[in-house]
Amino acid sequence: MNGLAFILIAIVTVAAALAAATLRSLMHAALSFAVALVGIAAFFFLLGAEFVGLALVFIYIGAVAVLIVFTILLTRRDVGKTRGFKWGGAIVAAAVFGGLIWSILKTQSLAIVAPHMPGLTVKQIGATLMTTYVWPLLCVGVLLTAALIGALILVIEEKR
C-alpha cells in the first residue's frame, strides 16, 4: 500500500465528512456527503476490496445520496434556515471519538502490518454468496422488498 495515497484519501474523506456535518446549506452538505462516500470507496479499493468499493459507489452514491437530494428538494420550504448548532451533540461526539481513539491505541494487538493477500475475484464473491451465505442473501432480498413496500406506503397520498 502506498502511504501517500492513504494520507491523501484520508484527508479528503475526513474533510468532506466534516463539511457534510457542519455546512449550513443542506444541498452543500449532501454533496459533501457524496464526496466523503467517494473517499470511503477509495479506501476500499486501497484495501483490495474492489467489488465492495464499486458496490458502495453504485448503491450509496448512486442511490442513497441521490435519494437524499430528492428528499431535500421535496421538503423545501423555508427550511434552509435551520439555525442553531447544538453543542451538546458535539461534546458527545467528541467524547465518543476520544473513547474510540483511546481504546484503539490501547489495544496492542492492532498494531500489525498488512500481510500479503491474493486478489479477491468477483467469481469468488459470487460463489460464496450463493453457497455459504445464501440464507442471508434471501433474507436481505425479503428485507429489501419489505423496505420498498413500506417506503411506498409511507409516501402514498391517500385518495380523498
Place this chain on the structure above:
Amino acid sequence: MVDYLWMIPAVPLGASLVILSLSNARRKSATALAVIGQVLALAMSVLAFAATLQVPGFRAVRNFTWFTFGEQTLRLGSVLDPLAAAMLVMITLVGLWIFVFSVGYMAEDKNFTRFFAYLSFFSGAMLGLVIANSLLLLFIFWELVGLASYLLIGFWIERPGAAAAAKKAFITTRIGDMGFFLGMLWLYGRSGTLLFYDGGNGCLENGGLAMLGTSPAVAGFIALLIFCGAAGKSGQFPLHVWLPDAMEGPTPVSALIHAATMVAAGVFLVARVYPLFLLGAINGVTSSLTVVVWIGVTTALMAALIAIAQEDIKRILAYSTISQLGLMMVSLGVGGVAAGIMHLLTHGFFKALLFLGAGSVIHGCHGEQDIRKMGGLRGLMPVTFVTYAIGMMALSGVPLFFSGGWTKEEILHATAHWPRSHAPYYLMLAGVVLTALYMTRQIIYVFFGNPRAAAERAHESPRVMTMPLIVLALCAIFLSVVLTPAWPWLHAYLTGEPVRFEITRLLQPMLFISLAVVGAGIGVGIWIYRKAGVPDRDRPAEIDPLEYAQPGLFRFLANKMWIDEFYEGTVVAFSWIGARFSDWMDRYFWDGLVRGFGAIGQLFGTFTASVDERGINAGVDETTAGTRGLGRVISAAHSGQIQTYLGAIAIGMLALLLLYAWLA
C-alpha cells in the same frame, strides 16, 4: 278410645277456624258448622263416657313426646277417667243447647258468624282443658279459654264498657295465672315431670309425689300457687271482680262461659291436682286445703250478700255463680271432692238454664235488664217462667226433684264432717238461706206482680230459644235420678267405689235440716218481697223493700262492698305509678343511655373520619403528589426528541466500550 280423645277438642277448634274464614253473610253455614261440630263432640264424649263405665276407677292415659331439649323431654298427653268423662259430657251437652239458643238470640246481630267462630273456639279449648294429662297442656288450654273469654266478653267492640270489662277479666285472671305458672315451674323443677299420670311416675302419682320431699310444705306451697290460678279463673275472693263486669258480653256467653264451664275450670283444676293438696294430710286436713276452705267460705257469703242488693238480672246471677263456686271450693277443701264435682256438673246445667232464661226475658223485654222495670212476666212468657222456676229451685237447693238440692246436700254433709272446724258448715247453711232469699227476690221482681215499664210489651221468645230452656230444665230434674243417696251412682262413679241401691238412705236427718233451711229462706224471701215493685205504705214503687228498711246496709251491698273502688285506689293506682315511672325511665334514662352510647359511637365515627380525612387521605395525597412530581421529573428526560435519545445511546455505548477496553 283414649287414642281418639284428642279429636274431641279438635273438632270444634277446626270448625272455629273454618267459620273464621267465612264471610259475614254466610250465617247458615256458620251455624251449621258450629252446631255440627258440637254434636260430633257430644257424640264422641258420650262414647268416651261409655268407655269409662267398664271398670270402676277407670283411667286410660295416652302420652306423647312433644320435643326434647338436651337429655330432657317434654311430654304431653290426654287422660280419660270419670272426672274428665263427666266434664266432657256436661260441657258438650250444655254447649250444644246454648249454641242453639244463640241462633235465636243473636239473630239480629251483624257479627253473627264471628260469634259462632268464637263460641266454637271456646268449646274446643275447654274440652282440651279437661282431657289434658299434663299441667303444661292444661295451662295452654287454660290460657286459650281465657282468650276466648276475652274475645267474647268484648264481643260488642263498639261499647267501651264491654272493652273495659274484657280487659279487666283478662288482667285479673292473669294475676292468678302468674301464681299458676310459678307453681307449675316449681313442680317441674322438683319432680321433673308435668304429666299427671305416667305409669306411676306422674306428678300426681306416688313416684312423682315422692320427689317433692318428705315434708308436705313444698307440695302445699305448690298447691296454693296453682290455687291462685284457680281462684282467678273461678272468681274467688279477692280475684272475683271481673265476673260481674263480664256480664257486658252477650247472654249466651254469660251462660256458657261464666256460669257453666270456664269458671268451673278452676274447681276442676283443684280436683285434678288434689293429690298435691292432700300430701301429708292428717285426717284429710292440710294447711293448703284449709286455705281453700276459708277462701271459699268468704267468697260464698260475700257474693250471696251482694246479690241481694243488685237490680240487674244478669248481675244477680253472676254473683250467684261466684257464691256457688265458693261453695264448690269449700266442698273440695273439706274433702268432698266427688260432692264438689257433682255440684259443678249440676250447677252447669241449672245455671246455664237460668242465664238462658234471663236472656229470654231480656229478649222478650226488648233489651231491658233492670228487674225493677219488669214484672208479671209469668203470664206473658209462660215457658220461660216455668223453666226459670225449675232452675231457681235447683239453685236454691230444693231437694227431691231438683238435682241442685241433692248435690248441695252432699256438700253440706261433707262440711259437717270436717275435723278441723264446724264453722264452715254453719256458714254454708247461712249461705243456703241467702241463696234462696235472693233467688226468690229475683223471681218475684221479674215474674210476679203486674207488668211494669218494658214488661208491658213483652212477648214469649221464639221456639229456637225456648227449646234449649226446656231441655236444660229436664236435665236439671232428671239428673237427680243418679244423685239421690238412695242410689248415689254419680258419686260412686267419680270416686271409683261400688254402688248399692238403698232406699233407706233417703231418710237422713240432714235432709230434713236442709229442707227446713231452704224452706225458711224461700219463706223469708216471699215475706220480704211480696210487695216488691209496688208502692206499699210510705215506700215508693221503685225502692226495694230491703233498701227502705236498711238503706245503709243496702247501699253497701249494692256497691259491691266497695271492693272495686278499693282496688282502684290501691292496686290500680300503684300500677299506674309504676307504669308512669317506667315510662319516665324509658323515655329519659334508658333512652338517654342509648343515645349516650350512640353519641360515643358517633364520636368514634367522627374521630375515625377525621383521621381518615386528614391523616390517611392527606398522606396518600402527598404520596401521590410526590410520585407525580417524581414522575414529572423523570419524564423530563423523555423529551421526545430523537437526538437526545441518540445521544444517550452514544454515551451508553461509549461507556461499554471503555469498560471492555479497560477490562481487556
Place this chain on the structure above:
Amino acid sequence: MTPSLQVFLIVSAAVFSIGLLAALSRRHAIFILIGIEMMLAAANLNFIAFWRFNPQPKQPIGVMIALFAIAIAAAEAAVGLALVIAVYRHYRTTNVDQLDQLKG
C-alpha cells in the same frame, strides 16, 4: 510507509464520530439520516480493514458483511427518507425539535 491497522481504525473512528456529530447536532431531519449513513459507511470501512489485515483464505467474511451492510443501509435509507417525507407532509416541518409528540 505502510499504514497499520490502527491508522485505518483511527480514520474509521473519525468518520464515525463525525457522523455522530452530524446526527446529534443538526436540527434538520435529513442531517440525521446523512449522519447515520456516514456511521454505517465508517463501520463498513472497519470491517474491510479487519478483513484485509487478517484474511481468511477460504471465506471473505469481512467482504460479505460489508456487502450485506451496504444493502441493508440502502433499504434503511429508503424507508427513513420516506418517513421524513411523510412527517413533512403531516407536520409541515423537518425541524426535529418540533417533532416531540413522544414527550413524557
